[in-house]
Amino acid sequence: MCLSRVSVPVSGRNAEVDCKNCGLDALCELLEYGDGTVELPQGVLLRRQPVTRGETIFQSGSPFCSFFAVKSGSFKTVMVPPHGQEKVIGFHLPGEMVGTDGVAGDAYTCTARALESSLICELRLDQLPQVGASKLELQSRIISILGQEVAFSHKLNVALICQSSEQRLAAFILSISSRINERGLSGEDFRLSMSRSDIASYLGLASETVSRTLMKLRKLGVIKIRNKHVQMLAPDALEGLANGV
Amino acid sequence: MCLSRVSVPVSGRNAEVDCKNCGLDALCELLEYGDGTVELPQGVLLRRQPVTRGETIFQSGSPFCSFFAVKSGSFKTVMVPPHGQEKVIGFHLPGEMVGTDGVAGDAYTCTARALESSLICELRLDQLPQVGASKLELQSRIISILGQEVAFSHKLNVALICQSSEQRLAAFILSISSRINERGLSGEDFRLSMSRSDIASYLGLASETVSRTLMKLRKLGVIKIRNKHVQMLAPDALEGLANGV
DNA sequence: CGCGGGGTTGACGCACATCAAAGAGAGTGG
DNA sequence: CCACTCTCTTTGATGTGCGTCAACCCCGCG
Numbered sequence: 001m002c003l004s005r006v007s008v009p010v011s012g013r014n015a016e017v018d019c020k021n022c023g024l025d026a027l028c029e030l031l032e033y034g035d036g037t038v039e040l041p042q043g044v045l046l047r048r049q050p051v052t053r054g055e056t057i058f059q060s061g062s063p064f065c066s067f068f069a070v071k072s073g074s075f076k077t078v079m080v081p082p083h084g085q086e087k088v089i090g091f092h093l094p095g096e097m098v099g100t101d102g103v104a105g106d107a108y109t110c111t112a113r114a115l116e117s118s119l120i121c122e123l124r125l126d127q128l129p130q131v132g133a134s135k136l137e138l139q140s141r142i143i144s145i146l147g148q149e150v151a152f153s154h155k156l157n158v159a160l161i162c163q164s165s166e167q168r169l170a171a172f173i174l175s176i177s178s179r180i181n182e183r184g185l186s187g188e189d190f191r192l193s194m195s196r197s198d199i200a201s202y203l204g205l206a207s208e209t210v211s212r213t214l215m216k217l218r219k220l221g222v223i224k225i226r227n228k229h230v231q232m233l234a235p236d237a238l239e240g241l242a243n244g245v
Numbered sequence: 246m247c248l249s250r251v252s253v254p255v256s257g258r259n260a261e262v263d264c265k266n267c268g269l270d271a272l273c274e275l276l277e278y279g280d281g282t283v284e285l286p287q288g289v290l291l292r293r294q295p296v297t298r299g300e301t302i303f304q305s306g307s308p309f310c311s312f313f314a315v316k317s318g319s320f321k322t323v324m325v326p327p328h329g330q331e332k333v334i335g336f337h338l339p340g341e342m343v344g345t346d347g348v349a350g351d352a353y354t355c356t357a358r359a360l361e362s363s364l365i366c367e368l369r370l371d372q373l374p375q376v377g378a379s380k381l382e383l384q385s386r387i388i389s390i391l392g393q394e395v396a397f398s399h400k401l402n403v404a405l406i407c408q409s410s411e412q413r414l415a416a417f418i419l420s421i422s423s424r425i426n427e428r429g430l431s432g433e434d435f436r437l438s439m440s441r442s443d444i445a446s447y448l449g450l451a452s453e454t455v456s457r458t459l460m461k462l463r464k465l466g467v468i469k470i471r472n473k474h475v476q477m478l479a480p481d482a483l484e485g486l487a488n489g490v
Numbered sequence: 491c492g493c494g495g496g497g498t499t500g501a502c503g504c505a506c507a508t509c510a511a512a513g514a515g516a517g518t519g520g
Numbered sequence: 521c522c523a524c525t526c527t528c529t530t531t532g533a534t535g536t537g538c539g540t541c542a543a544c545c546c547c548g549c550g
Contacts, residue, residue: 079403083488087403101399104392109399139384146391147349153398154346154354158324158332161405161449165506196529204406206507211530227515227529243328410538441497451539456498472497472547 016072016119017095021183024069024097024121026141030134031123041129046122047071051114057098060111064102065126067145070094073118074193077101077110078201088201091115091194093176095183100149103142115193160204163244165213168203170242173223177232192228217241261317261364262340266428269314269342269366271386275379276368286374291367292316296359302343305356309347310371312390315339318363319438321447322346322355333446336360336439338421340428345394348387360438405449408489410458413448415487418468422477437473462486 019025031045048071051057057068060079075092089110092098102108103125128138159171181187192199196214197207205213217223222238224231232238264270276290293316296302302313305324320337334355337343343365347353373383404416426432437444441459442452450458462468467483469476477483 077399079399081403081488083490087407089399089402100392101396102392104389104396109396136381136384139381139388142388143384143391144349146388146395147346150391150394150398151346151349151354153395153402154322154324154334157334157398157402157405158326160402161332162446195527201407207528208508208530209506211528212506215530243326245328452496453498453540454538457538460498 015094015185017070017183017185022069022071022095022121023145024067024123026144027067027123027138028121030138030141041127044124044127044129046124048119049122051118051120053114053116055114057112057114057120058102058108060109061107063106064099064108065124066099067103067123067125068098068112069121069123070096070098071119071121073120074115075112075118075120076115076194076198076202077112079110086201088194088198091176091198091202093179093183094185096179097145097149100146103146115198159242165203165205165209166216167242167244168205169199169210169213169217170222170238172199172203173217173230173232174235174238174242177230177235187232189231190229192230260339260430262315262428262430267314267316267340267366268390269312269368271389272312272368272383273366275383275386286372289369289372289374291369293364294367296363296365298359298361300359302357302359302365303347303353305354306352308352309344309350310369311344312348312368312370313343313357314366314368315341315343316364316366318365319360320357320363320365321360321439321443322357323446324355331446333439333443336421336443336447338424338428339430341424342390342394345391348391360443404487410448410450410454411461412487412489413450414444414455414458414462415467415483417444417448418462418475418477419480419483419487422475422480432477434476435474437475 019028022028028045051073057075058066070092072094074094075098076088077090077092077098078086078088080086092112098112098120099108101110159175160168163171176192177187177190179187180190194202195207196210199205200207200210203210214223214225217238218225220237220241222232222234222241224233264273267273273290296318302320303311315337317339319339320343321333322335322337322343323331323333325331337357343357344353346355348370404420405413408416421437422432422435424432425435439447440452441455444450445452445455448455459468459470462483463470465482465486467477467479467486469478
């Protein structure tokens with residue numbers, strides 16, 4: 001059923017998600033298996049492009065052209081307030097979309113940067129041919145993707161505003177873990193690819209506080225953590241901490 | 246050009262936006278003035294429905310069926326975390342959309358409640374007939390609306406995380422003011438329809454801190470504020486405070 | 491005119507930021 | 521394989537912004 005779509009065995013540290021677990025798959029699938037009348041021009045769908053650690057795939061203000069999906073590795077998106085320094089507004093794990101914020105205007109509103117060497121799939125919306133019936137379906141899938149982003153952002157706001165550092169970090173670990181799980185990888189035992197200061201910026205804390213609070217969670221026995229390697233010991237207890245009980 | 250779309254003169258305290266300044270207009274317009282082949286069934290587009298103060302127009306978890314646009318008055322959207330109390334995640338002023346978070350799943354993820362007696366337009370997406378070509382256009386406008394929401398949420402996160410109470414409130418006042426302006430009403434002199442504790446919940450502060458900080462902004466001479474009535478005195482200085490200079 | 495809920499103001503404590511410095515990893519070159 | 525460096529992480533000491541508790545005030549409403 002999935003001939004041309006790639007499926008590479010998990011390779012330890014930098015595992016790839018399978019296409020069927022990728023957020024872009026609803027679109028990929030449609031483009032290739034639609035009503036058969038569609039002939040995609042070259043270069044509309046670019047698969048498994050390598051990106052090196054620290055590389056920027058699009059910049060805030062540059063013209064919107066593509067959705068991206070993380071195939072392996074991970075990314076952060078950052079915004080630069082007028083007078084201030086970069087703030088991390090999102091992390092993107094394998095199977096997740098990047099670049100959706102640009103779809104309304106003509107430009108991306110944030111900058112996306114690889115946290116490690118990664119593979120990324122790119123769908124060039126600007127070069128997509130007009131294809132009638134299947135375009136309808138394509139659009140409604142895009143609507144669904146965007147709707148999920150809106151709902152996720154709302155949840156995020158609730159999780160960050162008005163929470164203690166312990167609650168934020170417990171919620172953060174749980175969120176990363178469940179996102180990894182959703183894509184068919186192990187959410188019990190994983191690697192945090194981002195630095196403590198990236199986490200700090202994302203959660204609105206100081207990096208020292210992130211460090212201290214992670215140690216605290218370890219002492220409480222709910223997680224095992226050494227450098228970037230995390231193991232969930234008591235997800236339920238963690239959930240309790242995140243919800244403040 | 247705009248025969249059936251309503252346009253009512255501004256009436257002091259509870260002014261209506263003109264349709265041409267409404268976020269839903271891109272859709273309304275299309276539905277009525279499209280390619281002429283569209284016959285809308287009754288009850289797809291419900292205009293200027295009255296809502297009383299405190300009334301809920303949809304609830305978190307209830308099935309998604311409609312987009313709403315605020316015609317006059319204002320709304321807040323709230324989420325209830327598993328163990329905790331309601332948190333305000335958004336305010337919706339005349340001309341703005343409500344309910345977009347439900348489009349991806351089958352249910353709304355938050356609850357929308359009127360802050361004052363209001364008028365609201367409802368577009369029942371679940372009852373929208375399948376209409377070929379114009380449906381394409383409809384969808385791409387929905388995509389645009391959702392994309393704006395995503396971008397707005399990102400900006401909001403940046404504005405809230407890691408900012409002092411003074412910065413948050415300065416940014417909040419500026420944001421409300423410019424949103425009022427954008428819809429063709431006066432953003433220089435307006436009424437904050439939400440309570441101090443709603444603002445506090447939205448900004449992640451205590452209501453006492455909101456009160457204190459607003460007084461501070463008044464003493465600094467950048468705004469005039471008495472109860473819910475706000476006048477902008479020095480928008481540039483306010484901008485400076487918001488950006489932390 | 492009296493009541494009630496939202497708004498303001500003050501006192502105090504705590505959680506987290508900030509500053510500082512030492513420790514641990516990952517990568518580099520000898 | 522080992523020294524070296526650079527960056528990230530951890531840990532400690534100290535200060536402060538904001539939350540919390542409590543009292544009072546004021547406006548709107550019946």
